[in-house]
Amino acid sequence: MCADCTTKMGQLYENRAAPIAKPLMADLAAHLSPRAQADLGRWAIKTTLLFAIADNVKNGRRHFEPLRRTLLRMVSEDVPPDGGSVRIGRFPAGRDAPEGETAQLVKLLPGGAPRGIQVFAVATLAHLAFEVVIGDPRHIRGFVAGTKNCDRLIRVWPPNAKGVDYPPIEAFSRADVLALRNAYYAAIPHLVFVRKAAGRDFLI
Helix, strand or coil, X not given: CCHHHHHHHXXXXXXXXXXXXXXXXXXXXXXXXXXXXXXXXXXXXXXXXXXXXXXXXXXXXXXXXXXXXXXXXXXXXXXXXXXXEEEEEECCCHHHCCCCCCCCHHHHCCCCCCCXXXXXXXXXXCCEEEEEXXXXXHHHXXXXXXXXXXXXXXXXXXXXXXXXXXXXXXXXXXXHHHHHHHHHHHHCCCCCCEEEECCEEEEC
């Protein structure tokens, strides 16, 4: 990415999202207005696309050009892809993680993973977990409509019409991370990349 694009992304996404995301990462409760939800959602989608582009440069560039065009359009218009979904939850990091935790895939994906996925991420950043799905709008819109706020995940993109209280009733567990990851693996026809970083998992 050129210097101008990098600067604009910082102004559009990092600067907006940081004051909202940092308290959530520190395990603090918050009331998220529709504007705050939108800022978090845009940031999560931008970050997912950036990681996907970087890995495509490193590993063959198979999906580089469509990903690059999607991100550049997002930066120029300040609007994420039409087929985008972001949900967030509280991740009980470190010693806070409960023993014997179980996944709630039926609640997290009541209709199953959508078709038409192009890129997805299941990530944890300190105590903040987020799920990003980007794909064919015809399928992602149905996925958004069928995955309302649940006990473990709150939708932030597209934002809710009203403010929502964070965190959800229940923590988003390591088992949930793995269950979502496997569900998306099974649904996606190709995998853009898998990244594992110290202290967190990032799957795209």
